[in-house]
Amino acid sequence: MPRFSKSVSALRSSAIRELMSLASRPDILSFAGGMPGNELFPIDEVEELFRNLDTKTKQAAFQYGPTPGLPSLLESLGGFLERKGLPVKKNRLMITTGSQQALSIFARAFVDPGDRVLTEYPCFIGAIAAFRACGAEIVSLPVDEAGIDIAMLRQEVENPDPAKFLYITPYFHNPAGMLYSTNRKRKLIKALQGRDIPLLEDDAYGDLWFSDEHREALQPIKAIDPEDIDVCYMGSFSKILGPGLRLGWMLAPEAIYEKCELIKQSADACSSSFTQVIADAFIRSGRIDTYVASVREEYKRRAASMVKALRSNLPAYVRWNEPKGGFYIWLTLPEGADATEILKRAIEGGAVFVTGSTFDPQGTRNNTMRLSYCNNTPEEIERGIPIITRAIREVCG
Amino acid sequence: MPRFSKSVSALRSSAIRELMSLASRPDILSFAGGMPGNELFPIDEVEELFRNLDTKTKQAAFQYGPTPGLPSLLESLGGFLERKGLPVKKNRLMITTGSQQALSIFARAFVDPGDRVLTEYPCFIGAIAAFRACGAEIVSLPVDEAGIDIAMLRQEVENPDPAKFLYITPYFHNPAGMLYSTNRKRKLIKALQGRDIPLLEDDAYGDLWFSDEHREALQPIKAIDPEDIDVCYMGSFSKILGPGLRLGWMLAPEAIYEKCELIKQSADACSSSFTQVIADAFIRSGRIDTYVASVREEYKRRAASMVKALRSNLPAYVRWNEPKGGFYIWLTLPEGADATEILKRAIEGGAVFVTGSTFDPQGTRNNTMRLSYCNNTPEEIERGIPIITRAIREVCG
Numbered sequence: 001m002p003r004f005s006k007s008v009s010a011l012r013s014s015a016i017r018e019l020m021s022l023a024s025r026p027d028i029l030s031f032a033g034g035m036p037g038n039e040l041f042p043i044d045e046v047e048e049l050f051r052n053l054d055t056k057t058k059q060a061a062f063q064y065g066p067t068p069g070l071p072s073l074l075e076s077l078g079g080f081l082e083r084k085g086l087p088v089k090k091n092r093l094m095i096t097t098g099s100q101q102a103l104s105i106f107a108r109a110f111v112d113p114g115d116r117v118l119t120e121y122p123c124f125i126g127a128i129a130a131f132r133a134c135g136a137e138i139v140s141l142p143v144d145e146a147g148i149d150i151a152m153l154r155q156e157v158e159n160p161d162p163a164k165f166l167y168i169t170p171y172f173h174n175p176a177g178m179l180y181s182t183n184r185k186r187k188l189i190k191a192l193q194g195r196d197i198p199l200l201e202d203d204a205y206g207d208l209w210f211s212d213e214h215r216e217a218l219q220p221i222k223a224i225d226p227e228d229i230d231v232c233y234m235g236s237f238s239k240i241l242g243p244g245l246r247l248g249w250m251l252a253p254e255a256i257y258e259k260c261e262l263i264k265q266s267a268d269a270c271s272s273s274f275t276q277v278i279a280d281a282f283i284r285s286g287r288i289d290t291y292v293a294s295v296r297e298e299y300k301r302r303a304a305s306m307v308k309a310l311r312s313n314l315p316a317y318v319r320w321n322e323p324k325g326g327f328y329i330w331l332t333l334p335e336g337a338d339a340t341e342i343l344k345r346a347i348e349g350g351a352v353f354v355t356g357s358t359f360d361p362q363g364t365r366n367n368t369m370r371l372s373y374c375n376n377t378p379e380e381i382e383r384g385i386p387i388i389t390r391a392i393r394e395v396c397g
Numbered sequence: 398m399p400r401f402s403k404s405v406s407a408l409r410s411s412a413i414r415e416l417m418s419l420a421s422r423p424d425i426l427s428f429a430g431g432m433p434g435n436e437l438f439p440i441d442e443v444e445e446l447f448r449n450l451d452t453k454t455k456q457a458a459f460q461y462g463p464t465p466g467l468p469s470l471l472e473s474l475g476g477f478l479e480r481k482g483l484p485v486k487k488n489r490l491m492i493t494t495g496s497q498q499a500l501s502i503f504a505r506a507f508v509d510p511g512d513r514v515l516t517e518y519p520c521f522i523g524a525i526a527a528f529r530a531c532g533a534e535i536v537s538l539p540v541d542e543a544g545i546d547i548a549m550l551r552q553e554v555e556n557p558d559p560a561k562f563l564y565i566t567p568y569f570h571n572p573a574g575m576l577y578s579t580n581r582k583r584k585l586i587k588a589l590q591g592r593d594i595p596l597l598e599d600d601a602y603g604d605l606w607f608s609d610e611h612r613e614a615l616q617p618i619k620a621i622d623p624e625d626i627d628v629c630y631m632g633s634f635s636k637i638l639g640p641g642l643r644l645g646w647m648l649a650p651e652a653i654y655e656k657c658e659l660i661k662q663s664a665d666a667c668s669s670s671f672t673q674v675i676a677d678a679f680i681r682s683g684r685i686d687t688y689v690a691s692v693r694e695e696y697k698r699r700a701a702s703m704v705k706a707l708r709s710n711l712p713a714y715v716r717w718n719e720p721k722g723g724f725y726i727w728l729t730l731p732e733g734a735d736a737t738e739i740l741k742r743a744i745e746g747g748a749v750f751v752t753g754s755t756f757d758p759q760g761t762r763n764n765t766m767r768l769s770y771c772n773n774t775p776e777e778i779e780r781g782i783p784i785i786t787r788a789i790r791e792v793c794g
Contacts, residue, residue, distance in 0.1 A: 126663075129659075132663070
């Protein structure tokens with residue numbers, strides 16, 4: 001047996017791979033993935049944008065670029081982020097290979113095997129994977145409909161063996177679907193100030209709001225720019241252009257950025273210049289704004305279909321959120337219910353979703369389930385939801 | 398100060414960033430980079446290939462793909478590698494974000510802080526960075542014109558605290574330029590067999606041979622498929638299509654592959670589908686073969702210009718290799734000479750190269766220098782080499 005490193009020896013394959021192969025079967029309706037709909041990608045626009053680039057830019061697309069990103073994209077993206085109120089000039093911006101790489105780099109920057117890190121429960125599986133790969137011990141604090149449990153967070157920041165960071169996804173949470181309230185963010189800031197626990201703020205879905213009234217709650221903590229907290233902000237082109245480009249970003253204070261750039265250099269030298277050139281043109285042409293506006297409407301339509309189907313079919317004992325944006329609806333079943341058993345029956349009926357235990361760093365709590373509406377037409381949603389609600393009734397009564 | 402992880406706390410910025418910014422100044426002739434010439438990229442061919450793809454494939458380009466790579470590319474690349482005699486079916490193939498990511502993944506799979514790893518001296522800087530980022534203690538064994546020092550390797554494999562792996566770049570070495578002899582490979586295999594020290598074989602330049610007569614020496618050790626060694630082979634599209642696509646690959650035994658796939662999933666989920674779709678079309682159309690044949694000729698022409706310029710201008714006390722392929726010529730100055738002083742004077746004259754200490758994991762030995770001919774026209778080479786040889790004479794007499 002090869003002599004693997006300690007943190008890697010402990011890594012075990014997750015159930016996600018198997019689930020995703022199920023999800024790609026044409027005879028199964030999948031509400032499992034967090035993938036944008038294939039038919040929504042701006043293919044023609046991107047082809048046209050690329051065709052009209054000058055030769056020098058096209059050559060740059062094939063060439064190595066600087067580790068932090070192509071200067072032109074750093075500039076255009078910086079402008080895009082400044083329009084959201086983010087303090088771009090006071091920090092350093094870096095392009096990453098998807099925001100997954102930002103997570104991986106932050107984990108490597110801070111975590112030695114056995115170190116404690118704080119996350120939400122439920123928690124984005126990509127974060128669980130990135131933290132585990134560094135040997136982190138994950139302590140997860142529950143979220144309700146307005147954000148993370150502040151009492152538990154206060155307890156954790158008093159711990160004499162302080163966690164290396166707190167990771168949150170406050171804006172249309174994956175998988176919990178919810179949006180942090182302004183008040184909850186304020187309390188979170190207060191709990192962290194002066195504690196030497198950096199905040200990793202993941203904002204992959206914030207652009208996908210369904211109504212203007214939530215704009216205030218969408219202000220990133222990084223944009224509030226609180227004193228005495230190292231806020232490391234990250235975002236992604238995956239939901240506002242296409243995940244296949246593998247482009248995300250991090251905006252971090254100088255001292256943290258410096259280490260992250262060295263890790264990035266060692267990890268993949270730079271992100272794809274080819275897709276960076278495309279993202280830059282997409283921003284500079286203004287297409288990003290019209291495109292995001294159009295997918296916002298489409299996801300809103302899909303969410304409404306799923307809400308309608310759930311309202312008609314879901315037993316009253318299931319708690320769930322009506323989404324204000326993003327991709328997900330999170331169902332909480334009665335205590336002790338087994339989402340894995342429901343999944344089995346749903347698959348037999350021809351529909352698939354992700355069970356809650358997948359998003360539990362401890363891998364135990366399983367009376368929850370995530371439904372995605374991002375990758376289905378309203379018709380598919382109308383057909384698929386009754387299969388799932390029937391499976392719930394069969395298992396939970 | 399943020400509480401960084403142990404291996405990251407020790408990371409220091411390399412001189413490479415500064416050098417590369419010098420190298421991009423239009424008034425300086427750069428023989429520093431390992432970048433293909435911008436004017437050589439197959440831009441029109443790739444645009445045409447992309448335009449002619451069907452809608453489903455274009456959609457897949459924007460979408461997430463499986464962590465190991467798009468199935469169609471794994472198939473076409475597998476065929477490409479089998480034609481080189483590589484045992485693709487007996488191993489597992491994975492697409493990586495440049496071969497830099499393959500290095501980073503292997504390092505993370507095997508290295509705990511303080512673990513010893515074996516490299517060549519001189520050694521590819523990307524490998525030094527990847528190993529350092531995991532806290533490796535690098536033990537470097539010198540190469541001569543035929544390969545690594547076998548006596549020293551034999552000593553190392555007897556070490557009671559055995560190294561985690563041996564990393565080599567046997568085919569048109571970066572930076573040493575040389576090609577391992579068949580005999581040296583045979584001895585290396587014998588030294589490693591049954592020793593539980595995996596071999597990381599980096600073959601980023603092997604396709605860029607200048608003459609058919611070296612084809613035998615170019616057979617990868619992975620293709621020889623020796624018993625009782627875990628050979629992990631890696632390659633890259635950077636030199637045979639474009640580094641800006643950020644696509645490389647690893648071919649590894651199942652048990653090692655399994656861990657690597659988990660690390661890859663946590664590192665960036667998958668490599669760019671967009672550029673994978675392009676690489677797949679490039680292979681399937683046969684363009685890769687005509688393109689590689691054409692750049693081979695061009696690099697051969699550039700190498701010949703540099704050889705000619707060095708023959709006319711270099712003092713006799715400088716030892717160097719006449720390249721048989723790849724991108725580099727490696728100069729060895731008299732013992733005690735300081736390549737950094739030569740670099741300073743060369744920059745004043747308007748030319749830049751990379752000093753040997755950059756490729757020394759210990760960062761001390763500095764009587765060597767790397768000249769790249771890949772990114773310069775013969776005219777630029779004729780103008781630039783005398784600037785560098787003059788600087789050598791000024792410093793070394």
